[in-house]
Amino acid sequence: MSALMKSTRDAYGEVLAELSSDERIVVLDADTSTSTRTNKFAAKSPNRFFNVGCAEQNMIATAAGFAYAGKIAIATAYAIFATGRPWEQIRSFVAHDKLNVKIIVTHAGLTNGPDGASHQSLEDIAVLRVIPNITIIVPADAEETRQAIHTAVELDGPFYIRLSRAESPVIFDSSYKFKLGKGTIVKDGDDVTIIAAGNMVAKALEAANILAKDGEKARVVNLPTVKPIDRDLILAAAKETGAIVTAEEHNIYGGLGSAIAEVVSTREPVYMEFVGVLDRFGQTGETEDLYKTYGLTSENIAAAAKRVISRKNDESRVR
Amino acid sequence: MIPKENIKKFLDKSYSIRKHVLEMTTQAGSGHPGGSLSCVDVLVALYFHVMQHNPKNPNWPNRDRFVLSKGHAAPTLYAVLAEAGYIPIEELKNLRKLGSMLQGHPDRNRVPGVENSSGSLGNGLAIANGMALAAKIDGRPYRVYVLLGDGECQEGLVWEAAMFAAHYKIDNLTAIIDRNGLQIDGPTEQVMSIEPLASKWKSFGWNVIEVDGHDILAIIEACEKAKLVRGGPTVIIAHLIKGRGVSFMEWVTSFHGKTLTEEQCEKALQELDAWYRGMVAG
Numbered sequence: 279m280s281a282l283m284k285s286t287r288d289a290y291g292e293v294l295a296e297l298s299s300d301e302r303i304v305v306l307d308a309d310t311s312t313s314t315r316t317n318k319f320a321a322k323s324p325n326r327f328f329n330v331g332c333a334e335q336n337m338i339a340t341a342a343g344f345a346y347a348g349k350i351a352i353a354t355a356y357a358i359f360a361t362g363r364p365w366e367q368i369r370s371f372v373a374h375d376k377l378n379v380k381i382i383v384t385h386a387g388l389t390n391g392p393d394g395a396s397h398q399s400l401e402d403i404a405v406l407r408v409i410p411n412i413t414i415i416v417p418a419d420a421e422e423t424r425q426a427i428h429t430a431v432e433l434d435g436p437f438y439i440r441l442s443r444a445e446s447p448v449i450f451d452s453s454y455k456f457k458l459g460k461g462t463i464v465k466d467g468d469d470v471t472i473i474a475a476g477n478m479v480a481k482a483l484e485a486a487n488i489l490a491k492d493g494e495k496a497r498v499v500n501l502p503t504v505k506p507i508d509r510d511l512i513l514a515a516a517k518e519t520g521a522i523v524t525a526e527e528h529n530i531y532g533g534l535g536s537a538i539a540e541v542v543s544t545r546e547p548v549y550m551e552f553v554g555v556l557d558r559f560g561q562t563g564e565t566e567d568l569y570k571t572y573g574l575t576s577e578n579i580a581a582a583a584k585r586v587i588s589r590k591n592d593e594s595r596v597r
Numbered sequence: 598m599i600p601k602e603n604i605k606k607f608l609d610k611s612y613s614i615r616k617h618v619l620e621m622t623t624q625a626g627s628g629h630p631g632g633s634l635s636c637v638d639v640l641v642a643l644y645f646h647v648m649q650h651n652p653k654n655p656n657w658p659n660r661d662r663f664v665l666s667k668g669h670a671a672p673t674l675y676a677v678l679a680e681a682g683y684i685p686i687e688e689l690k691n692l693r694k695l696g697s698m699l700q701g702h703p704d705r706n707r708v709p710g711v712e713n714s715s716g717s718l719g720n721g722l723a724i725a726n727g728m729a730l731a732a733k734i735d736g737r738p739y740r741v742y743v744l745l746g747d748g749e750c751q752e753g754l755v756w757e758a759a760m761f762a763a764h765y766k767i768d769n770l771t772a773i774i775d776r777n778g779l780q781i782d783g784p785t786e787q788v789m790s791i792e793p794l795a796s797k798w799k800s801f802g803w804n805v806i807e808v809d810g811h812d813i814l815a816i817i818e819a820c821e822k823a824k825l826v827r828g829g830p831t832v833i834i835a836h837l838i839k840g841r842g843v844s845f846m847e848w849v850t851s852f853h854g855k856t857l858t859e860e861q862c863e864k865a866l867q868e869l870d871a872w873y874r875g876m877v878a879g
Contacts, residue, residue, distance in 0.1 A: 304734065326734060328765070336757035339720045343727020346713055348658070349734070351727070367754075370717045371724065375705050 404532025666721020719752025763802025810835025
């Protein structure tokens with residue numbers, strides 16, 4: 279992990295500039311093109327960029343129309359507005375008809391800090407995860423964003439890619455290979471596994487360093503594809519480390535942690551801890567301050583790891 | 598000029614499709630016969646004259662597209678696709694049966710010739726916009742036709758899409774509104790008034806044509822006029838009668854979402870036969 283900081287939305291803008299010469303692609307935005315960086319595409323290919331104005335349902339349904347006609351349609355807005363308002367258009371057309379619509383959102387989680395609860399998104403993964411046929415990716419940094427978007431464009435079908443407004447540490451360089459549906463062990467250990475996505479991956483790595491000082495060896499898994507989830511990696515982690523902490527910038531209900539618990543509980547039950555927002559709305563604040571307020575810091579992750587390790591050890595003493 | 602034998606063909610198709618709709622909805626025991634009968638003549642005009650399409654090659658890239666926005670008229674779309682040769686006529690008896698290609702509302706994954714799944718109201722116009730703009734980007738000659746219900750025009754998304762079509766000057770698009778005046782809870786003007794409908798569309802930047810939608814030649818003429826309009830979209834407000842063709846179903850709200858009994862269906866088919874014989878003689 280380098281000291282370099284970069285937001286995944288800025289990475290998105292660069293990828294869009296790369297993709298702008300691809301005649302198969304159209305990009306739609308709902309009056310947020312400066313903030314989301316789709317203006318980088320609009321500047322290069324104005325004839326294939328469509329601003330729908332403040333109309334997210336129209337954005338998704340029009341994107342569906344483009345896809346029915348054979349185009350690859352990328353639809354972008356803030357995470358909450360691109361999923362909450364047009365949920366049914368996503369469900370009944372994009373997902374049901376397996377359309378080539380890539381919903382790429384920015385300002386996810388608490389990263390739209392100062393705008394407050396209305397503009398933050400702690401529910402989007404949960405509301406999309408219950409819809410069949412959608413692939414959900416939460417990239418951890420700029421490089422993973424770049425590769426995930428290229429993957430989504432080259433594969434048929436609906437994708438949801440969740441990006442941030444806030445700058446976050448650059449974790450991967452170009453030697454990293456994103457594999458759809460697969461997680462990667464970014465740091466190995468056998469006392470506990472911390473499975474994280476998005477901005478929480480960097481925090482999980484910091485948490486592992488905190489734990490190392492106390493002699494606990496944490497495995498850190500980056501799990502960008504929330505759906506379909508990497509069952510093998512999760513089950514191996516449960517078996518080999520006996521305790522799991524999930525870390526996500528989302529409500530603890532229905533997101534990455536829930537998806538992992540669904541796998542672990544059926545095949546390899548171990549104690550788990552869920553680091554995420556505890557069923558609350560966000561509020562105004564700088565993103566890092568909100569992470570502290572809502573319990574999403576590396577210290578919170580390390581503390582959760584200690585709790586789950588201690589439960590695991592108590593259990594083995596009883597046995 | 599449309600040759601006489603074509604006019605006879607329209608009449609034959611209009612009769613056969615109505616008969617299929619009555620039989621299949623009665624057999625299924627649920628569905629929307631009223632709003633299916635209202636739009637039969639519009640679909641006959643589109644599929645048997647106006648649109649360029651090929652039942653032997655449903656995915657022909659240059660085909661004109663038909664987007665059914667009012668998905669509850671699925672029985673009519675299915676009957677039209679069967680009469681046009683996309684699906685076997687025997688398939689119609691499987692409407693709404695478990696595992697059938699003919700779901701209660703159209704499923705694109707199951708039926709050749711169905712351009713988009715539907716059933717959720719208010720979405721078709723935006724979908725049609727995307728298809729029409731794709732044609733422009735790809736330099737393809739096709740037009741897009743979309744049929745909306747009148748009650749459906751209460752959905753906000755219809756007006757988001759209406760704004761969009763005018764803004765992007767989408768002139769390879771024709772919207773047709775099935776103005777039959779009734780929705781499931783009653784007359785549109787009592788449930789949630791949509792009038793003055795024509796001036797609403799005009800003020801949104803659309804070219805508006807109003808026709809008697811049961812006059813197939815009038816529908817064809819309106820579609821031909823719409824093709825000549827450049828620089829913006831056209832909407833045809835087709836004044837139609839819910840349950841058209843069966844005296845005791847016409848203007849009756851309850852037949853929006855209720856099917857006929859076996860006896861009612863028999864009576865309806867007799868009426869339809871008499872109407873057809875009269876037209877042929879006539």
